[in-house]
Amino acid sequence: MPVTDVTTDPEALTLTLTAEFAAPVERLWDAFTEPAQLERFWGPPGWPARFPTFDLSVGGRAVYYMTSPRGEKSYGSWEFLEIDRPRSFTVLDNFANEDGAPLEGMPTMRVVFTFEPTETGSRMVNVTHFASADALQQVVDFGAVEGSTMAINQLDRVLAGLREYAQGKGTQTEILDDTHVRITRLIEGPIDLVWRAHQEPELLQKWMLGPDGWRMSVCEVDPSVGGRYRYEWEPVDGAPGEPFGFDGATLLSEPPRRAVTTEHMTGTDYPSTLNDLTLEEEDGATLITVLIEYPDSQTRDMVLATGMTDGMEASYARLEGVLAGV
Structure with a gap:
């Protein structure tokens, strides 16, 4: 540092x-x-x-x-x-x-x-x-x-420069303190397209899937401040795992650079996290930064132990392919 x-x-x-x-x-x-x-x-x-x-x-x-x-x-x-x-x-x-x-x-x-x-x-x-x-x-x-x-x-x-700093490193996870984790990933593509890919259901359902063998069965998004969203995933073709989903609300929206949402695991009494998405573009590449605020260090460690970083990397790699075809 x-x-x-x-x-x-x-x-x-x-x-x-x-x-x-x-x-x-x-x-x-x-x-x-x-x-x-x-x-x-x-x-x-x-x-x-x-x-x-x-x-x-x-x-x-x-x-x-x-x-x-x-x-x-x-x-x-x-x-x-x-x-x-x-x-x-x-x-x-x-x-x-x-x-x-x-x-x-x-x-x-x-x-x-x-x-x-x-x-x-x-x-x-x-x-x-x-x-x-x-x-x-x-x-x-x-x-x-x-x-x-x-x-x-x-x-x-x-x-x-963003390319030298992040290119080829994949999805990086940094623990900042007891309740904050920062995730970064460089995406080949302009900021406007990366923003759309985080806001439009028809694009979200093509890339936000985690590991292979899953599909997003529900994708409802109102990206306006105060609007709510709901995502649900389910395994396909005999892949292991049980269906699950997240829901939340948009607290802040500053297109095409920043969106802050809450995130709650649907059907549970787990506390919500705060997800702060920011985008910055340089030379045709966009750095995605997600700052996640957890209620406590125990929740933070539990979520990280699920393999979240690997799942996000699979999704972001898929995103680059989606953007290439838009």
């Missing part, structure tokens, strides 16, 4: 994050100063960022917001104080309202981003300066250390 150290210093009133990357300083600079790239990693998993305003000039401002799986938005703003391309920039960082104005009762921070070359690539040192120890503790309590670490640890795939 890129982040190598996060240190808080109540005496110096600083929070320092250090990360190492296998990319030159100029490439790292671009990732932090071009909004389209910054949006791909700045928000931690489950809270992707958008930068509707970004004026990289002394006195210029950037306004961003992050959206939770349930649709809550958290806003922030930067005012650029110093810019030394491609070595560093300094901003005043504020928690903000939807207009970008600072929130009362929340600290204002001076943040220095420094980029320096190393023998293997580059290093970023991010130092956040606070006005008081209380302000530092307030931000730490807010989850800044964990959130920043998870966000910056997503930067490798942006720097490398």
Whole structure:
């Protein structure tokens, strides 16, 4: 993981994050100063960022917001104080309202981003300066250390490019914490088609089948926010297993990039999971990321032990064939 150290210093009133990357300083600079790239990693998993305003000039401002799986938005703003391309920039960082104005009762921070070359690539040192120890503790309590670490640890795939990062690796499963699992798979195909394949029943029934020997017997989908879905599968041609299904509702829909749904095993009292699907395209390939939130680590481990990753890989491999024929 890129982040190598996060240190808080109540005496110096600083929070320092250090990360190492296998990319030159100029490439790292671009990732932090071009909004389209910054949006791909700045928000931690489950809270992707958008930068509707970004004026990289002394006195210029950037306004961003992050959206939770349930649709809550958290806003922030930067005012650029110093810019030394491609070595560093300094901003005043504020928690903000939807207009970008600072929130009362929340600290204002001076943040220095420094980029320096190393023998293997580059290093970023991010130092956040606070006005008081209380302000530092307030931000730490807010989850800044964990959130920043998870966000910056997503930067490798942006720097490398999606094909180099994910091609040929198949379906990858990462345990992020006790209740969150992230699944990624690169698909050959444009984002619009991959989105349709997750929303349209006639396409879903062609690929979302898991291992060979199963068919999707029920596929009812209302992809609008508040709409419900129901999937059912059954074995065919004597394949082993019993029919089962899932049902749930759509909580968030941002075509063609993000959809958040609940997922419940039909006919059981098992708790629902929260499935956060995001898509990003680069050079005709689309990275599928599914962030799954489980109620507890026991449920997480039980589901992973079913061979879920292998079943998803079989489905995603089938999806690429379906997209080739659309």
